[in-house]
Amino acid sequence: MILSKSLLLYTFLSSVYLHCVICSSNTHHIDSFLISCGEANPVRSEDGRVFQPDFNNTHVSISPISDIIVSTSQMGVPKMLSSARVFTTSSIYTFSTKKTGRHWLRLHFYPVKNARFDLDSAVFSVEANGITLIHEFSFFRGGNQSQSQSQSRSQSYHLFKEYVVDVTGLSSGKLVLGLLPWDNSIAFVNGIEVVYVPDKVFSSKVVPIPLGVARELPVRVGFETVYRINMGGSRLSPKNDSLWRIWESDVSFLLNPAAARNVSVNPDLIRFRDGVSTDIAPNWVYATAEEMADARVSDQRFNISWRFEVEQGFGYFIRLHFCDIVASRLHDLVFNVYINNQSAIDSLDISQRARGLSAAYFVDFFTNVSMGSDNILVQVGPNHLTGYLPTALLNGLEIMKMSNPSDSLDGRLGVNLDSTDVKKSKSTRLMIVVLSCLGGVFVIVVLLLISFMCFLCCRRKKKPKEDDSLGWSPLPTYVGNSGNKFSSSTFGSTTCLHSLGQMISFSEVREATRNFDKSLLLGSGGFGKVYKGVLENGLVVAIKRGNPRSQQGLVEFKTEIEMLSKLRHKHLVSLIGYCEELNEMILVYEFMAGGPLRRHLYGSNLPPLTWKQRVEILVGAAKGLHYLHTGVSETIIHRDVKTTNILLDENLDAKVADFGLSKFGPSLNQTHVSTAVKGSFGYLDPEYFRRQQLTEKSDVYSFGVVMLEVLCARPAINPALPREQVNIAEWAISWQKKGEIAKIMDPNLMGRVNLESLKKYCETAEKCLSENGNQRPSMGDVLWNLEYALQFQGVDVGDADSMRGISEIPDRIPEVESVDMETVSDLDLESNGTMRD
Numbered sequence: 001m002i003l004s005k006s007l008l009l010y011t012f013l014s015s016v017y018l019h020c021v022i023c024s025s026n027t028h029h030i031d032s033f034l035i036s037c038g039e040a041n042p043v044r045s046e047d048g049r050v051f052q053p054d055f056n057n058t059h060v061s062i063s064p065i066s067d068i069i070v071s072t073s074q075m076g077v078p079k080m081l082s083s084a085r086v087f088t089t090s091s092i093y094t095f096s097t098k099k100t101g102r103h104w105l106r107l108h109f110y111p112v113k114n115a116r117f118d119l120d121s122a123v124f125s126v127e128a129n130g131i132t133l134i135h136e137f138s139f140f141r142g143g144n145q146s147q148s149q150s151q152s153r154s155q156s157y158h159l160f161k162e163y164v165v166d167v168t169g170l171s172s173g174k175l176v177l178g179l180l181p182w183d184n185s186i187a188f189v190n191g192i193e194v195v196y197v198p199d200k201v202f203s204s205k206v207v208p209i210p211l212g213v214a215r216e217l218p219v220r221v222g223f224e225t226v227y228r229i230n231m232g233g234s235r236l237s238p239k240n241d242s243l244w245r246i247w248e249s250d251v252s253f254l255l256n257p258a259a260a261r262n263v264s265v266n267p268d269l270i271r272f273r274d275g276v277s278t279d280i281a282p283n284w285v286y287a288t289a290e291e292m293a294d295a296r297v298s299d300q301r302f303n304i305s306w307r308f309e310v311e312q313g314f315g316y317f318i319r320l321h322f323c324d325i326v327a328s329r330l331h332d333l334v335f336n337v338y339i340n341n342q343s344a345i346d347s348l349d350i351s352q353r354a355r356g357l358s359a360a361y362f363v364d365f366f367t368n369v370s371m372g373s374d375n376i377l378v379q380v381g382p383n384h385l386t387g388y389l390p391t392a393l394l395n396g397l398e399i400m401k402m403s404n405p406s407d408s409l410d411g412r413l414g415v416n417l418d419s420t421d422v423k424k425s426k427s428t429r430l431m432i433v434v435l436s437c438l439g440g441v442f443v444i445v446v447l448l449l450i451s452f453m454c455f456l457c458c459r460r461k462k463k464p465k466e467d468d469s470l471g472w473s474p475l476p477t478y479v480g481n482s483g484n485k486f487s488s489s490t491f492g493s494t495t496c497l498h499s500l501g502q503m504i505s506f507s508e509v510r511e512a513t514r515n516f517d518k519s520l521l522l523g524s525g526g527f528g529k530v531y532k533g534v535l536e537n538g539l540v541v542a543i544k545r546g547n548p549r550s551q552q553g554l555v556e557f558k559t560e561i562e563m564l565s566k567l568r569h570k571h572l573v574s575l576i577g578y579c580e581e582l583n584e585m586i587l588v589y590e591f592m593a594g595g596p597l598r599r600h601l602y603g604s605n606l607p608p609l610t611w612k613q614r615v616e617i618l619v620g621a622a623k624g625l626h627y628l629h630t631g632v633s634e635t636i637i638h639r640d641v642k643t644t645n646i647l648l649d650e651n652l653d654a655k656v657a658d659f660g661l662s663k664f665g666p667s668l669n670q671t672h673v674s675t676a677v678k679g680s681f682g683y684l685d686p687e688y689f690r691r692q693q694l695t696e697k698s699d700v701y702s703f704g705v706v707m708l709e710v711l712c713a714r715p716a717i718n719p720a721l722p723r724e725q726v727n728i729a730e731w732a733i734s735w736q737k738k739g740e741i742a743k744i745m746d747p748n749l750m751g752r753v754n755l756e757s758l759k760k761y762c763e764t765a766e767k768c769l770s771e772n773g774n775q776r777p778s779m780g781d782v783l784w785n786l787e788y789a790l791q792f793q794g795v796d797v798g799d800a801d802s803m804r805g806i807s808e809i810p811d812r813i814p815e816v817e818s819v820d821m822e823t824v825s826d827l828d829l830e831s832n833g834t835m836r837d
Ligand SMILES: *[C@@H]1O[C@H](CO)[C@@H](O)[C@H](O)[C@H]1NC(C)=O
Pocket: 040, 055, 056
């Protein structure tokens, strides 16, 4: 009722705007865009809906526009899927929506056979309004790596994905869909649907499993539909659902089909009341159910069980739909509901909760699927109390994956969050702020820079010789040159390179991890899991085991080996070996007992680091990056510098980790490398982002963000904060400009930081964040400035207030008894360190 009223009001108010011209057979749809990409004329889908072209559409824009369109007239390919728009650079679709709030986003991918591109082998990522939806997906994942996988997927595989993303804005909003090709690859899309989700669809509270207090859903969370099931009924097409959802049959998920039988009533009998409407689920869903089969025994005691495979390490929203279509009297049907072997509802009396027979009722749950379990088990079974019908039923079920704290629905933390307009506008905003501020003080900055350079030159001469920044010794390259391709023969050979720290047999890995014992799990992500292990020779290591089903792993796996086997430095995490037997992708690193830097800054109970410790850690990380940029014959750009990729050992010495995104820098006659934008949101160099031109100064920018994060002990991006504070670079630099940055620094540092040291530090961070890469210092200069800041902190100037304070207390080494799953799940994959046991 309320909804339809507000709908009317809304329709009235918006009558000045263009009416929704996109096909809508249902006046119910406010924002409803059905788009067939690359088509010149509207096409009708198999379910009868009309999809409009993505070009010349008033509500949809593409930027930069790609005119590469592939299509096929092959028999048997549905018209809507027979064309696709292909993108060679990161591009966005922008949908202007009338409503803000949650919207369904449905994507159709179909690798159309054509003469120009092999869409099967395209590798790309997809992102919408800041949520990573798909991370480095490919229909055919290269080589013989995933042969079984590609075989099981026929060539005419239609990938259909459904998400819920939040559209923000004042009165109207934008949904920005980014398609991001992996380096030198392409991205494509065949069809896009955007449909407004009426508020009440996700308004109710969710009950956590294990049972706890019901809570609200976080607003910014993105959802991906993994299962939507019509129990006991047949598949329902978009035409049978007011919001164009698809409902599948449940038969293939039943653990014991003999335990269940389907029941149904006339859909017209289903009653909707108390906020339940066909927007929640169509009457067809409530009109069918799976009920306990008659076992022809006097005391029926078993459960009906459905098992659904899901990706571990994510939270899941689970909605159960019930409707009492079997009892003839109220309160006759009472049964129990279990999720993952735990009680979800004890003694559910549907007719009481729904206030009637044949009345629709639903209830929402939330559960974390932790590492090591990859399914959700839903069971209904009879109540232990007697006097009720000896049966139980379930009418419908929806399971939706929820985006993780790094806004990803596919894989590990924030990797490859790329160019969407949201970010573009954010970074544009940032750029404008930085530029306008910089504009005023530009001359001063230049002057400062010049004097700073002179100062540097003078200082440098006096600087004591840096032992370890030069003390690296490049290892011979075992894997080959940069052009090396990993063929199965390279990996399949049993040549023992182990002594040189390379190939490790799978059996040894298995032994080292006690057959991947869960108790040794350090962390996990889209790539796979990280275990602590002990090699035969007694070396304690971190073992990263690629998930064979991960779409993203292979490229990064190769890059990581290629990079790390060329590098050895005190401040880079060393690769001890790898294993690629039996289709495994396993990397073995030195173990970093202190874990990622981020954990020492916020979000854990570790004791706060002192100023001196913080600067020392950054000095270590800067040395590692400086070596990457200058120490090897070819410049290497890390591309993913962030606080989770700086790991600490037991002495809090820093090492840079994760070279999965690294790239060789420009050669002598080039100034930059052109590449698709990769990296982590919040750390991304705006210049690189804008021009897609990569230089080592992009790492310097990210390092500047890390410096601010270390100073303020807060995440680079914190969407929970007021708008102007969300982005640390924007926020902290605005205070730095006022000369008052000390006001927002970590309270634990207040009064314990030498002011000169702080000044030097903040100036350096500010320079790192210069809009223009040329104005940013080199990593070597940053390193030197940090050491300089460190010296100030070390010198006693007799001012007790601004002095060392506790920084001199020696053994402040954090202790933590164990790592629990929840903290682990929000760590990066490279958090291959835990606290000492
Ligand atoms: C787009 O519209 C313009 C003018 O209305 C027309 O000239 C052009 O051919 C259209 N393009 C496509 C691809 O339909």
